[in-house]
Amino acid sequence: MKNVLDIYLKEKGLSREAFLKNEAFSEQKLAKVSKRDPENYSEETLNSLSEELNVASDVLLTDLKRIRDSDALFEVTTADELKQKVKEQEDEFLVKGDFRELMKEIKRSQVSETAELGFELGSGGSGTIVARGILRVLNLFENDRKLENLKQNIGHLYTIDFINEDEAKLRLKQLDY
Structure with a gap:
């Protein structure tokens, strides 16, 4: 909800x-x-x-x-709001302005759902857990590891749909199954 x-x-x-x-x-x-x-x-x-x-x-x-x-969704306008919505796994929300560029970057880094499912099947379900763990360790050496971890969480949890030039809608992937 x-x-x-x-x-x-x-x-x-x-x-x-x-x-x-x-x-x-x-x-x-x-x-x-x-x-x-x-x-x-x-x-x-x-x-x-x-x-x-x-x-x-x-x-x-x-x-x-x-x-x-209504169809109203929360509109994220600050970094703290974005972190909060991802942490709480909000069902759907909008991101505006500068965050739209961040969403483009995350969307480019996402693999297709078919590829992700194939990887899960091929690895017996443990591949994603191991891959996420490795990425978290690598992020320890990044200048802004919190941002990198946030980007990974968004990419893992949400589908990103670009509504217009200023807005993107994030929706939990699990709602689409």
């Missing part, structure tokens, strides 16, 4: 970090709540969110359901 709460926060001009500064929610609790359907929020959670956001709980729930039922 898409992260409805993060989309709502972005619509209101708030980042997750800014929301967490008031310490009403821990990062873990917010991540857990964000992955749930807004209709399944407990009354306590909904009231806490509405209090922090200074909006009536019924209005908040209506807005969250509107986002849930």
Whole structure:
């Protein structure tokens, strides 16, 4: 399920970090709540969110359901947002601007799904694990190993579709099986 709460926060001009500064929610609790359907929020959670956001709980729930039922996706605009979405394995999200070039680079480095499946079959399922381990060790010697690891995670987890000149959509590969 898409992260409805993060989309709502972005619509209101708030980042997750800014929301967490008031310490009403821990990062873990917010991540857990964000992955749930807004209709399944407990009354306590909904009231806490509405209090922090200074909006009536019924209005908040209506807005969250509107986002849930729409085609809206989270739009990544910072490196921290990109890392967060990949770490949490967000179902789908958009990347804009400078990150589009990064997505082109990752897409060029991806092998076809047929080749990947053939490699898995030929190696008895252990090839990808060994290959990823070797790449992680090699990344230890890179100047920006965190970026290299992030690129590998994106390439492994997501399909990348270029929507236009400014946007690319990332979608978890497992959703397409």
